[in-house]
Amino acid sequence: MPGVLWLPAVLALALIVLPVLGLLTRVDAARLPALLSSPAALDALNLSVRTSFVATALSLVLGGPLAVVLARARLRGLRVLRAVVLLPLVLPPVVGGLALLYLLGRTGPVGGLIDLAGLRLPYTTAAVVLAQTFVAMPFLVVGLEGALRSADARYEQVAATLGAGPWLTFRRVTVPLLLPALGSSVVLTFARALGEFGATITFAGSLQGTTRTLPLAIYTTAQSDVDAAVAMSLLLVVLALLVIGLAGTKAVEGRG
Amino acid sequence: MGKGKIVGRGVAGLAGLALLAGCSAAGQEQPQGERTVTVLAAASLTESFDQLGQRFSAENPGVRVQFDYAGSSTLAEQLEQGRQADLFASADTKNMTKATSAGVAAGEPQTFATNKLTIAVPKGNPGNIRSLADLNAPGRDVVQCAPQVPCGAAAQTAERAAGVQVRAASEENDVKSVLRKVTAGEADAGLVYVSDAKAAAGQVDSVEFPAADTAINDYPIVPVKGAAEPELAARFLEFVRGPAGAEVLGQHGFGTP
Numbered sequence: 001m002p003g004v005l006w007l008p009a010v011l012a013l014a015l016i017v018l019p020v021l022g023l024l025t026r027v028d029a030a031r032l033p034a035l036l037s038s039p040a041a042l043d044a045l046n047l048s049v050r051t052s053f054v055a056t057a058l059s060l061v062l063g064g065p066l067a068v069v070l071a072r073a074r075l076r077g078l079r080v081l082r083a084v085v086l087l088p089l090v091l092p093p094v095v096g097g098l099a100l101l102y103l104l105g106r107t108g109p110v111g112g113l114i115d116l117a118g119l120r121l122p123y124t125t126a127a128v129v130l131a132q133t134f135v136a137m138p139f140l141v142v143g144l145e146g147a148l149r150s151a152d153a154r155y156e157q158v159a160a161t162l163g164a165g166p167w168l169t170f171r172r173v174t175v176p177l178l179l180p181a182l183g184s185s186v187v188l189t190f191a192r193a194l195g196e197f198g199a200t201i202t203f204a205g206s207l208q209g210t211t212r213t214l215p216l217a218i219y220t221t222a223q224s225d226v227d228a229a230v231a232m233s234l235l236l237v238v239l240a241l242l243v244i245g246l247a248g249t250k251a252v253e254g255r256g
Numbered sequence: 257m258g259k260g261k262i263v264g265r266g267v268a269g270l271a272g273l274a275l276l277a278g279c280s281a282a283g284q285e286q287p288q289g290e291r292t293v294t295v296l297a298a299a300s301l302t303e304s305f306d307q308l309g310q311r312f313s314a315e316n317p318g319v320r321v322q323f324d325y326a327g328s329s330t331l332a333e334q335l336e337q338g339r340q341a342d343l344f345a346s347a348d349t350k351n352m353t354k355a356t357s358a359g360v361a362a363g364e365p366q367t368f369a370t371n372k373l374t375i376a377v378p379k380g381n382p383g384n385i386r387s388l389a390d391l392n393a394p395g396r397d398v399v400q401c402a403p404q405v406p407c408g409a410a411a412q413t414a415e416r417a418a419g420v421q422v423r424a425a426s427e428e429n430d431v432k433s434v435l436r437k438v439t440a441g442e443a444d445a446g447l448v449y450v451s452d453a454k455a456a457a458g459q460v461d462s463v464e465f466p467a468a469d470t471a472i473n474d475y476p477i478v479p480v481k482g483a484a485e486p487e488l489a490a491r492f493l494e495f496v497r498g499p500a501g502a503e504v505l506g507q508h509g510f511g512t513p
């Protein structure tokens with residue numbers, strides 16, 4: 001490795017680490033326990049963790065198969081499809097929220113039907129999960145698809161020539177091939193869901209205990225009590241580090 | 257084309273874009289032969305201050321008033337963090353006090369406008385909402401501001417005075433978000449300022465309620481310490497507090513102190 005790479009590498013790391021440390025300098029240590037145990041903070045933490053779990057599960061159940069299709073199916077326009085899957089990663093989250101709102105909101109084509117049935121999505125916890133899934137699922141799809149495409153498809157072909165049906169091959173060959181990548185993809189998906197903000201506030205609204213996740217609570221609290229907002233930010237950073245660190249180190253390193 | 261070449265082109269393209277962006281930003285900051293007053297103003301002042309800025313420029317050739325509209329607490333926080341500006345207009349006294357106690361104001365804040373809440377409903381008032389209490393009828397989605405922001409604090413005061421606690425489907429961070437939910441048909445009603453309802457008069461109707469008078473919001477304005485154009489700033493401040501200000505602000509639903 002050329003030694004000259006060290007300088008930009010260290011700068012890059014500093015760009016990530018220093019702002020987070022800057023946050024730490026604003027933490028009011030004396031008030032921290034009280035701030036973190038406030039009902040607003042606890043409700044938000046609780047809601048964030050619960051919805052992120054459900055969003056990750058939903059991403060797995062729906063996005064997992066999508067990854068297999070993208071990697072293995074022979075379809076025209078697969079490249080376009082792959083690009084579409086990446087869309088939520090590059091769209092501003094608010095755009096995602098507006099898109100969800102105009103489809104599933106009361107006046108939207110699908111939301112109107114839901115409304116006729118006496119149900120509604122905006123302002124509900126389900127809307128939070130949907131917004132999180134929208135922005136986080138691509139992490140899972142992209143992670144799994146990449147793993148599948150670099151994995152040797154010949155294992156599956158051999159299984160097939162040995163008489164295994166598609167379902168047996170999928171279960172006994174494809175899924176085990178995916179397991180290492182699964183860990184890292186699931187962790188990233190969960191972490192992204194945890195940090196989701198723009199789509200949630202636009203589509204789901206913000207109400208303590210129902211739709212106000214930790215990122216939304218931080219934003220609202222920052223309007224009146226910066227110390228409390230910083231305390232909650234710290235909570236989110238620690239949570240994200242725990243998720244990535246404890247659950248994901250092995251998987252992220254690709255040795256899982 | 258090799259991979260290296262593609263990367264090279266990408267980098268060159270990005271560098272070019274960055275250069276262009278840099279140039280235009282610098283160009284905007286220093287228009288030739290023009291002086292600029294920078295005003296940080298509460299988002300609810302958008303329409304009226306835009307108009308006042310144009311009139312001020314018309315009366316003072318070569319002077320441009322540049323506005324940055326955002327939530328009052330955001331602006332107060334930015335000033336505290338060292339943001340440069342000539343004037344700060346807040347939508348409430350709380351955030352003005354935050355700015356003055358941080359030592360960023362040059363002089364005493366002066367109230368130049370007042371605002372009060374109203375109930376914004378979709379055009380024609382399909383839900384037949386007549387009072388605050390009507391907002392709690394079953395099946396109604398009502399949106400208001402969170403108590404942490406000025407419009408939410410005002411809503412809390414008014415609701416307490418009326419003895420009605422509105423059950424909101426969502427508590428938004430600014431009044432324009434509340435209004436947007438009503439204009440988009442995603443809420444049956446929203447508590448907004450009279451001025452906001454007036455700005456969206458084509459899309460919403462407003463239902464006045466008596467308790468709104470218990471939560472009159474004062475809008476203070478103050479020159480910022482270290483202003484680049486202190487003399488122009490003082491002139492614009494007087495303009496806002498003078499007859500032109502009263503006329504334009506009144507047109508937009510604001511009251512005068």
